[in-house]
């Protein structure tokens with residue numbers, strides 16, 4: 161019994177959720193190998209080797225992996241995966257793109273978005289936009305799964321670094337090419353691992369009001385900014401801020417929702433939040449009913465007052 | 473160019489579902505069923521390609537029970553040329569659907585397969601990537617913009633960090649995200665016309681594909697409800713409670 165963990169990175173640094181991904185792997189019996197695949201990514205392999213619970217790091221480096229596209233990566237992962245009992249990937253755009261391709265190449269079913277691991281065959285996952293939890297049994301010879309990292313405890317540092325074992329590269333399929341990556345602005349903390357998140361909805365009314373009201377509130381906590389689909393579609397903020405069934409899943413300690421009704425598809429993204437605060441003028445809004453702390457009022461009055469009190 | 477679009481029939485996205493009394497499955501009895509929202513977007517995109525002369529034929533396929541004919545007729549009413557139902561009365565999981573779609577793809581030889589990025593019932597987001605792997609084709613998942621030129625497509629993908637633009641060679645599988653387009657409502661005359669259209673039916677058993685589910689659902693439960701929250705009387709109380717919570721984190 162052993163597990164292969166496919167880690168996400170940008171050829172320089174590991175993604176911050178990697179510790180929690182390894183936390184999930186530690187719930188399965190046996191050794192844990194990490195696969196670092198990319199281009200000029202030796203620092204990533206070195207970083208991975210220092211994490212708790214890692215038996216060895218398998219490192220594949222070639223120029224046709226520099227853009228981390230699924231078509232070429234899947235060839236290597238599928239070849240390597242057959243020797244493992246489980247293969248774990250993060251349930252992010254990267255992992256969701258790659259995992260099913262690998263599973264199909266191995267002719268096995270894939271389990272998406274696991275939030276619980278009971279044993280080698282039993283997993284818990286949300287369905288229907290997170291309104292139901294399903295326990296599934298997989299008896300596939302290789303269990304390919306994507307992990308909702310926010311549901312697992314991150315591992316720490318290891319006392320001694322694990323060995324890094326290079327592995328030969330696979331072919332270049334040459335069917336896909338990266339043209340451009342439009343990166344998010346780095347002024348706000350990353351949404352995925354922020355401890356406090358300030359989120360805005362259509363209730364803000366304009367991009368101008370969104371930033372004028374929410375940026376100073378977020379600054380009080382060094383919080384990340386999030387938004388509903390309606391707010392993103394109205395161009396208040398970029399799509400990287402969308403939280404929900406089809407956006408990001410977040411689990412901050414504090415989630416402050418301003419002018420958000422609380423549609424099931426939005427709630428799907430914040431079920432792991434510890435303290436949910438809602439500000440809405442509609443006392444019947446679903447999020448007002450769900451919130452731990454609810455304030456019914458006009459956000460144009462409430463938010464500036466709140467920010468001012470917090471700044472003091 | 474020929475486009476193949478896949479659609480799934482699911483519980484309407486506005487409805488709340490519950491587990492069955494025995495907690496072994498999802499209770500969908502009597503609930504309104506609709507086309508998966510992401511598939512509606514895929515259908516709309518195919519119809520637009522057809523209207524723009526980029527595609528000369530658009531074919532839609534659903535895998536499932538005879539009841540799927542209603543969503544196939546919706547797709548026809550939106551402007552799709554032809555519909556195929558791969559009939560299976562037992563529930564299908566992504567791996568089996570991908571295999572069935574592969575059989576049809578080999579017969580139809582489309583240049584492009586458009587699918588939804590995920591089905592809103594199982595929330596799997598797997599079938600397009602699996603199909604692409606089985607066909608050995610490139611995949612552009614979570615698409616928010618598609619531009620086809622010759623035997624290539626430039627696709628903007630919605631990824632965690634923002635937008636990524638990839639160029640795939642055709643044939644390819646593309647899965648649609650919500651921002652790709654806004655699906656049209658079919659006009660009444662088109663709905664009437666689609667009612668009379670002939671839908672080709674292919675029995676799934678006859679394809680030789682292994683349809684047996686690989687994952688067994690042992691239980692379905694409602695998520696634990698949060699403890700009842702409190703309504704605060706003033707902004708001042710909210711500021712105090714937030715400061716308290718914030719200090720507890722330090």
Ligand SMILES: Cc1cc2nc3c(=O)[nH]c(=O)nc-3n(C[C@H](O)[C@H](O)[C@H](O)COP(=O)(O)OP(=O)(O)OC[C@H]3O[C@@H](n4cnc5c(N)ncnc54)[C@H](O)[C@@H]3O)c2cc1C
Pocket residue numbers: 360361362363364387388389390391402403404405406407408418419420421422423424425426439440441442445457458459460485509510592650
């Ligand atoms: C397949 C599918 C997937 C989806 N995925 C997502 C997803 O991932 N994420 C997501 O967020 N949505 C998603 N949606 C959309 C979702 O259904 C809702 O439409 C959306 O979340 C609503 O956003 P909102 O709360 O900002 O807007 P609204 O529902 O319009 O709510 C605005 C709120 O602001 C309040 N308000 C207005 N003015 C004020 C004021 N002056 N002061 C205080 N309060 C005010 C109103 O009372 C209201 O409650 C999805 C939908 C579908 C069909």
Ligand SMILES: Nc1ncnc2c1ncn2[C@@H]1O[C@H](COP(=O)(O)O)[C@@H](O)[C@H]1O
Pocket residue numbers: 478479480481508510511533534535536564566569586587588589590591592594595596597598599600
């Ligand atoms: N039974 C089905 N029939 C046709 N298409 C399907 C079926 N199941 C899934 N799909 C397609 O695959 C996409 C992703 O589904 P899933 O992998 O189940 O999340 C859907 O949006 C559909 O386009």
